[in-house]
Amino acid sequence: MRLNMTTGRDLVKGSTDSLVLYLISEKPMYGYQIIKELEKKSQGYFKFKEGTLYPALHRLENTGLIDSQWEILPGGRNRRYYRITTKGQRTLAEKRSQWRDFLVAINLVLQPGTSDAR
Amino acid sequence: MRLNMTTGRDLVKGSTDSLVLYLISEKPMYGYQIIKELEKKSQGYFKFKEGTLYPALHRLENTGLIDSQWEILPGGRNRRYYRITTKGQRTLAEKRSQWRDFLVAINLVLQPGTSDAR
């Protein structure tokens, strides 16, 4: 039943917004494209579900970190392009440093050093 | 309102069980001790809430990754010591490799290389 036991995908929780924000910061992208790009760049590791990505995009837009613009394609298959905002860039920078802090903390714990404060 | 915006503690989500499992694997510990040790080792970064840790411990015990034994102290303040099981050790090893895979994937995405598969 529990599929996620061995995949380790739960680690993704909490990093979704950062990853998406980062990708969009490189160049404006639409949802479906983000899913494909993330999968390609990570060599198959990240396979975002639509039920994960689209709510995340709406979340990011609602908090003003990204904004969007529809591109009307010939036919009915339109695309919604997302662009990072100035606020989003500030937040992304913040998230980068948070990520570094997190890694440092993890390494401190895993470090087989003294557990005594000095 | 949203306090967690700047703390970056959401990154912890998904790594709680691994951290706890790792700590216990070093030596048997009781809940309160785990909270304090994690805080000390991480130099203040990890400050697990009781509402986070105790359910996590019960979760790990229910899935057979750890087991517990009460230590009766003189007075009424007893301690419940947790020990990693064989199954827990296997799972911990798995989680280590998942963590490595996750870091690799993240770095692949953040790498400013070609996004073309080769």
Add this chain to the structure above:
DNA sequence: ATAATATACCTAGTTGTCCTATGTATTTAT
């Protein structure tokens, strides 16, 4: 003495993210 803090356990209820499943609609490949 007494109040506050630290130690030590616990859980019910809320919140929020992620996934499943489903829906709509067009285009391309078989």
Add this chain to the structure above:
DNA sequence: ATAAATACATAGGACAACTAGGTATATTAT
């Protein structure tokens, strides 16, 4: 003709994390 890919969307359920409360003893500060 039919399946798969492209492209968007959301309702519902599962589950982890936190808030906030509870119980009880020991220690430290006032």
